[in-house]
Amino acid sequence: xxxxxxxxxxxxxxxxxxxxxxxxxxxxxxxxxxxxxxxxxxxxxxxxxxxxxxxxxxxxxxxxxxxxxxxxxxxxxxxxxxxxxxxxxxxxxxxxxxxxxxxxxxxxxxxxxxxxxxxxxxxxxxxxxxxxxxxxxxxxxxxxxxxxxxxxxxxxxxxxxxxxxxxxxxxxxxxxxxxxxxx
Ligand SMILES: [Zn+2]
Numbered sequence: 001x002x003x004x005x006x007x008x009x010x011x012x013x014x015x016x017x018x019x020x021x022x023x024x025x026x027x028x029x030x031x032x033x034x035x036x037x038x039x040x041x042x043x044x045x046x047x048x049x050x051x052x053x054x055x056x057x058x059x060x061x062x063x064x065x066x067x068x069x070x071x072x073x074x075x076x077x078x079x080x081x082x083x084x085x086x087x088x089x090x091x092x093x094x095x096x097x098x099x100x101x102x103x104x105x106x107x108x109x110x111x112x113x114x115x116x117x118x119x120x121x122x123x124x125x126x127x128x129x130x131x132x133x134x135x136x137x138x139x140x141x142x143x144x145x146x147x148x149x150x151x152x153x154x155x156x157x158x159x160x161x162x163x164x165x166x167x168x169x170x171x172x173x174x175x176x177x178x179x180x181x182x183x
Contacts, residue, residue, distance in 0.1 A: 015064070031049060072088070077147060082148075083148075091131070099115070101115075
C-alpha cells in the first residue's frame with residue numbers, strides 16, 4: 001500500500017461527513033512530526049513516514065466507523081543487547097466515532113472509541129495513538145541475530161539447562177524446541 005509519491009494524510013477532517021460519503025483516505029505522515037512516538041523509539045530513518053489507509057463508513061447498526069491500517073518503520077532498542085533493532089510496525093484497527101464519553105461507553109467491545117469534535121478529527125494524533133499501541137513493550141532481536149547472544153551464553157552458569165546444540169537437522173528435538181520458543 002505504500003508508494004513513495006503518496007500525498008500527506010490530512011491532519012484535520014470532518015469524520016462524520018467522510019462516513020456519510022464512504023470515503024477512503026490514503027496518505028503518509030512524516031514520523032518526525034509525531035513527537036510522542038519519536039520519543040518512544042530509539043531512532044527514525046531520515047524522512048521516514050507512516051503509510052496510512054483509512055475507510056470511513058457506517059456499519060450495520062448505522063454507527064460511524066473508521067477502519068484503518070498503517071505501516072511505519074522504526075528503530076527500537078533490543079532489550080537483550082541494548083543495540084539498535086530495525087523493525088516495521090503495522091496495525092489494523094476499527095474505531096467507532098464518538099463525540100462524548102457517554103457515546104464511547106455505548107460502543108460494543110470490538111470498537112475502540114475515537115473521540116472527536118462534532119466536525120473535526122485530528123487524524124495524526126489518532127494514528128500516533130495507534131502506533132504507540134503496537135510498539136512492542138520488550139523488543140528483542142531474533143536470538144540468532146542479537147549481538148549479545150554469545151555474551152549471554154558465556155555468562156550462563158555451567159549448571160544451567162543448555163540450549164540445544166546447533167546440530168540442527170540431525171536432532172528433531174532441537175527443531176521442536178525452536179518452534180516452542182517462537183511467539
Ligand atoms: Zn539484541
